[in-house]
Amino acid sequence: MVAVLVIMTAGALLGYFLRKQPKIVMINDKLIMLAVFGLLFLMGVAIGSNPTIIQKLPVLGAQALLIAVVGIAGSVVAGSVVYYFFFHKKY
Incomplete structure (x- = not known):
C-alpha cells in the first residue's frame, strides 16, 4: 500500500x-487512453x-440492468427535487 501511495505522489509531483x-x-x-483500453481488454479476457x-x-x-x-430513475427523481426546490420560479 505504501508503494502505491509513493508512486501516486511521485506521479502527481511530476x-x-x-x-x-x-x-x-x-x-x-x-x-x-491506451492504458485504459489495455486494462479493459485484459479485464474482458479475465471475465471471458x-x-x-x-x-x-x-x-x-x-442484476446489472436493474x-x-x-x-x-433515482438520479432523475433527485434532479427533479433539486430543480423544484432550488431553481423553480415561484410566481
Missing part, C-alpha cells in the same frame, strides 16, 4: 512540474476465461 509542457501533456493523454462468470452471465446481466435502471 505532473505538477510538467503541466506547462503541452507536448508532454498531449502524449500523456494518449498513453492514458472464467467459466463461473460465463455460466452466471444471464443473472449478472439482469441496478442501472434504478440508478437512473
